[in-house]
Amino acid sequence: MLANYGYKDGSGDFFITIDTDKCDGCGACVEACPAKVLELVENEFDLDAETDVAAVTEEHKKKIKYSCGPCKPAHGYKTEDLPCVQACKPGAIEHSW
Amino acid sequence: MTEDYRMVKEGKGAEYWRWTESRWTNPDLDWKQGEVVSAGVDVGSVSTQAVVMVDGKLYAYSNMRTGSDSPESANKAIEWAFEGTGLTLDNLKATVGTGYGRVNVPFATKAITEIACHARGANFMYGPTVRTVLDMGGQDCKAIHCDEKGKVKAFLMNDKCAAGTGRGMEVFADLLGVHINDVGEMSLSVEEEPPPVSSTCVVFAKSEASGLLREGWDKEKVLAAYCSAMAHRIVDLLERIGVEKEFAITGGIAKNPGVVKRLAKELNIEPLPTDMDTQIAGAMGGALFARALYLKKMKKK
Structure with a gap:
């Protein structure tokens, strides 16, 4: 399941997409994120699931553009180099910007 | 004293947003x-x-x-x-x-x-043929993809701003003094579709609408401009996850034909009907x- 956390506003699309089928709930991304944007939660979309999945915290959902700002310098970056994406071995995390 | 003002003074019509329970x-x-x-x-x-x-x-x-x-x-x-x-x-x-x-x-x-x-x-x-569900709630708007069992495959939620939500429509019902239940039908009674209000933000859209009223637009036309702005905004949001057939709209806004019909036209997909609330x-x-x-x-x- 693709969970899109974030928003779209006048300045663009700001979404972190977590593929809950790929996420194994290891929590490496939670550790890696310097802004503490991610957390592990119960997988409410699959009642049979045994492991938790990563999700964007309630606190950061609506300001994700700014929360992720420090990892995204204006002079350029690649989304695949972001600490959360790097930390995720199964490749479950994507950024839209 | 204007008519609207008198109605509010007399305690009538101050609650146009009150939808029927x-x-x-x-x-x-x-x-x-x-x-x-x-x-x-x-x-x-x-x-x-x-x-x-x-x-x-x-x-x-x-x-x-x-x-x-x-x-x-x-x-x-x-x-x-x-x-x-x-x-x-x-x-x-x-x-x-x-x-x-x-x-x-x-x-x-x-x-x-x-x-x-x-x-x-x-x-x-x-x-079970539903693949895309658009829920237009009071203060958020969700687009969901699901399988034939109703299991979520992907979702997207906008709860950051009131554009495209029921609350936005309530603000317009109040502004124009039209009961929320009548907004949709009334917006469809325009002869020619006006351009949508340009602001996606409800607060700005409201001031833009006030300006249009001052210019002499009638209520129907202003409602049409807002309903189509809302439909447009939702189409924009849906773009991210796409719309797969069959398509269904839930939530309070699904009862507003002014938004639903414009949305269907813009997406070129007819939402499924239901006889339930x-x-x-x-x-x-x-x-x-x-x-x-x-x-x-x-x-x-």
């Missing part, structure tokens, strides 16, 4: 004959629904405005759904709380996110999950 009991079902009575309670930011199901069939529901106290709203909603049926909380085998206030349902067995519940509920209401989809999904949870628990024993 409702309840319903299935006359063909008797819960005493059934085995599993389950319930779902969806405490939203604006409205609260309670759905009671007997063996997976819709038995009763209530749909009312959420008060300032979420647990109290949940209690009131379930009591209203029970009205005249003889049911009490003790008869419920399992209850799922969902929506914004899902952790505040005192009698719930479990809380489940409204995204999962809406997909499941829409699957029941519109049939579109606002109960979340609570319906909750009741279905509650039943599944109960059956699973029994199986384990």
Whole structure:
């Protein structure tokens, strides 16, 4: 399941997409994120699931553009180099910007 | 004194946004004959629904405005759904709380996110062919992809701003002094479709609309401009996850043909019809999950 956390506003699309089928709930991304944007939660979309999945915290959902700002310098970056994406071995995390 | 001002002064019409609450009991079902009575309670930011199901069939529901106290709203909603049926909380085998206030349902067995519940509920209401569910709620807007079982495949939620939500429409109903139930039809009565208001933000859209009224636009035209702006905004949001057929709209805005028809036209997809109250989809999904949870628990024993 693709969970899109974030928003779209006048300045663009700001979404972190977590593929809950790929996420194994290891929590490496939670550790890696310097802004503490991610957390592990119960997988409410699959009642049979045994492991938790990563999700964007309630606190950061609506300001994700700014929360992720420090990892995204204006002079350029690649989304695949972001600490959360790097930390995720199964490749479950994507950024839209 | 203008007419609108007088109406507000006299205590009439100050509450154009007050949409109609409702309840319903299935006359063909008797819960005493059934085995599993389950319930779902969806405490939203604006409205609260309670759905009671007997063996997976819709038995009763209530749909009312959420008060300032979420647990109290949940209690009131379930009591209203029970009205005249003889049911009490003790008869419920399992209850799922969902929506914004899902952790505040005192009698719930479990809380489940409204995204999962809406997909499941829409699957029941519109049939298993539904692949995209657009829930236009009071203070948020969700687009959900689901499979033939109503299981979520992808979702996207906008709860950051009021554009494209029921609350935005309420603001316009109040501004124009048109009852919220009439907004949609009235917006469709324009001869020629006006350009949409340019602001996606409700606050700015409201000031833009005030300007249009001053320019001499009539109410119908301003409503048309807003409904089409809302439809446009939703199409924009849907772009991210795409729209797969069949397509269904749930939530309060689904009752507004002014937005639904414009949305259908812009997407070029006709939403599925239903004869049920579109606002109960979340609570319906909750009741279905509650039943599944109960059956699973029994199986384990």
